[in-house]
Amino acid sequence: MNSVKEVYGNRWTAWWRRNSTVLQVAATISCNLGYLLETGYTRTAAALSMVSLGGATLYYISKRRWKIKPRDLVVITGCNSGLGYSLAMHCRAQGATVLAGVRETAVVLKPNAVVESLKDRGVIVHQLDITSEESVREFGEKVKQLSEERQLALRALVNNAGVMVFGEFEWQTQELAEYQLSVNLLGTMRITRELMPIIRRNGGRIVVVSSHCAADPLPGISVYAATKAALHAWATALRVEVGKYGVNVVSFIPGGFISESNIMRRQRLHFDEMERHMSDEAKQFYGDYFTRYAEYFSQADLSSGNQDNIKVLSNSRIYETFDSALLEIHPSAVYRCEPWRYFFYRIMFKNTPMWIRDRLVQCFVNAPSWQIEKQ
Incomplete structure (x- = not known):
């Protein structure tokens, strides 16, 4: 009851x-x-x-919406945890047929808890590495197979897969920068291009999971913000390009939920990699600032637990906003779900002098302070 x-x-x-x-x-x-x-x-x-x-x-x-039916196929990438996993469960509960793309379907020799949980709820799971041409091609074949065998209509591709690495720009290695670029931007383009013929044929929708960092970049995640800004520019142009074919492109900004996501579960390893590649001059210059910074932002990594730790978003507003982005017949270009704190800072960022804005940004991030040691 x-x-x-x-x-x-x-x-x-x-x-x-x-x-x-x-x-x-x-x-x-x-x-x-x-x-x-x-x-x-x-x-x-x-x-x-x-x-x-x-x-x-x-x-x-x-504000009219179309109703989800069992013959509606919703494809979601990056369903290993957090937002992707939660949205896959949510769409399945609404009655849609859901195909979830995950990085791996097994961990070494044991089943993946996330994958098993998705399957138990009736979600179809298929391995997908959006940085691999072969993996994306195989995933595209899976979508075609499902559509033909079950007579499904691809209603939406939700481009959720993404990675984020904290660390000042000078610290981040070229490999870490290319890793974020390959997943967040090029990988999203790759999977969208692969599924575009099916999306066009079904008059489907492309939902791009964006970030407030696309418009308001933050220190410590400059590379991540650059990929999201590029993704926003791509989605904006793509919306006009494919709109004439009956395909809608919307950006969905879910707000912050790091504590309920595994997006930072490798952050400690990333800091170790940065330190290994840091020059002696840089180590001497930054001193204990790098150590304090790494310890502070590694807390989210420690709280996320192991790889099988299933993260489910508890904020109901995220699902409500996502439903609008997914189901409205005449969608807006951008859908935001943000707490009042994000809204306040976003307005202040855009309407204050640069020197005030920069101070506000530092308050928003609340990272360890830079202190020059006295000689």
Whole structure:
């Protein structure tokens, strides 16, 4: 009984969040109409009624959604943990046929707990390394096979796979920079190109998981931010290119959820790699700053546990925003799910002088401070 109440409670909460603004506007207009009629301004009240009716109609049309059916295939990349895993479970619970791309289907000689969990819920799992042409080609064949055998329509490709490495630019090796570029940007392009014929044929949708760092780059993840900014530019141009073929491209910004993701599970190893390749001059210059920095940002790595630790996002707003990005018939270009803190900083970043903005950025990241040792 409690679970049923919880489900309906969540539905009512989601409904209220989606419609609270329009309900408040409707209440305000109704009060104004009542006042105008009461005071004898009938023509003004009639005009306001027509304008309100037209606005409500346009709003309803713009917010219409298509309903997920079992024949709808949703392909999601990067489902090993965090957002990808959670979205795969969510889409499957909504009734869609879900194909989840994962880096590996087994860990050494034992089953992968994430993969087994996905399969238990009816999600179809297939190995996918978006940095490999061969792996992407095999994944594309799997999508074609599923579509033909089960008579499925590819409704959406959710480009979720991504990696992030913390560390100042000078510390990050060329290999680490190319690793992020290969996965976040080139890998997303590769899988999208492979599936584009099926997407066009079915009038599907391309959902690109972006980041607030695309527009507001942060220190410590300059390379990651560069890949996300490039991804945003690509998605913006692609939206116009494929729009004439009936394909929608939307960017989905889910906000921060590092504590519920394994995206930083290798951060400690990345810092070790940076230190091994750091010159003697750099080690002497940075001193204990690098050590303090590495210890601070490795905390997320330690909290993530082992590779089989299953991370499920608990923020219901992420799922609500994702549903809008996935299902709205006339989608917006960008969908954001961000806490008030992110919203506040984003506005301040864009409307303050550069020297104030830079200080705000440092407060937002809250990284260890740089202290020059006294000689």
